[in-house]
Amino acid sequence: MNIQRPAAKQPLPPHAKLAFKGVMFDVYQWEQEGFDGTTMVFEKIKRPDTVVVLAVTPEKKILTATQEQPGKPPFTGLLGGRVDEGEAPLEAAKRELLEESGYASEDWELLHAYQPITKIDWAIFVFIARNVKKVADQTLDSGEKIELKLTSFDELVELSLHDPTFAEKDVVDLILRALLEPQKMQELRDKILG
Numbered sequence: 692m693n694i695q696r697p698a699a700k701q702p703l704p705p706h707a708k709l710a711f712k713g714v715m716f717d718v719y720q721w722e723q724e725g726f727d728g729t730t731m732v733f734e735k736i737k738r739p740d741t742v743v744v745l746a747v748t749p750e751k752k753i754l755t756a757t758q759e760q761p762g763k764p765p766f767t768g769l770l771g772g773r774v775d776e777g778e779a780p781l782e783a784a785k786r787e788l789l790e791e792s793g794y795a796s797e798d799w800e801l802l803h804a805y806q807p808i809t810k811i812d813w814a815i816f817v818f819i820a821r822n823v824k825k826v827a828d829q830t831l832d833s834g835e836k837i838e839l840k841l842t843s844f845d846e847l848v849e850l851s852l853h854d855p856t857f858a859e860k861d862v863v864d865l866i867l868r869a870l871l872e873p874q875k876m877q878e879l880r881d882k883i884l885g
Contacts, residue, residue, distance in 0.1 A: 696804070696814050697805050703719055706722075715773075716736050718737075734810075736810065737812040739773040739774050739813075740816065741815045742783045742818060743769050743770075743816070743818070744769055744784050744819075746770055746796070747884060751885075753843070753883070754792055754823065754839055755767060755850065756792075756839055757840070758835065758836065758838075759836040760834050764856070767850060767854050767858065771787050780804075781801075784818045788820055792825075792839055794823040794826065796820035796823045799821075802818060802865075803816075803861060803865065804817070821884075847866075848866055851866045
């Protein structure tokens with residue numbers, strides 16, 4: 692599967708300099724001329740890309756998760772996480788699915804990829820993993836607690852619309868757009884469930 696990283700809405704200029712290198716975030720700065728001819732310093736943050744996995748069982752149930760991370764209230768969402776340096780998005784999605792759930796799949800499709808914030812160089816890749824099967828135990832990071840639940844498509848729609856802790860805003864956006872037209876909702880259901 693050849694996956695193109697979505698272009699940034701405001702790309703880093705070639706003359707941008709790394710001003711700070713963090714564990715997750717790097718800050719870049721550059722001088723830019725304003726419309727009045729004055730020069731000012733602009734900044735942009737860069738962080739690792741993220742993968743989100745809509746994992747679907749042969750019974751057409753979607754794996755959702757209640758998660759806890761240090762310093763953050765519990766939240767509901769899908770499986771996924773950061774793309775490691777040098778790792779392709781699909782590799783990261785397969786790794787995150789296996790680590791966080793113990794499930795694996797041979798049937799993957801990229802549903803959606805985009806960069807959500809102009810001032811952050813950060814892409815989110817939303818994958819569908821169909822016919823997932825339990826092949827191992829969870830191998831969670833020390834900063835993760837994840838409780839899995841099997842959810843129907845209709846329950847996923849309800850979660851995305853009514854659970855304020857549902858973390859996958861990109862999936863919420865897809866569902867909200869599909870709700871505007873019944874045919875689009877059926878197409879989204881068919882695409883996710885296969």
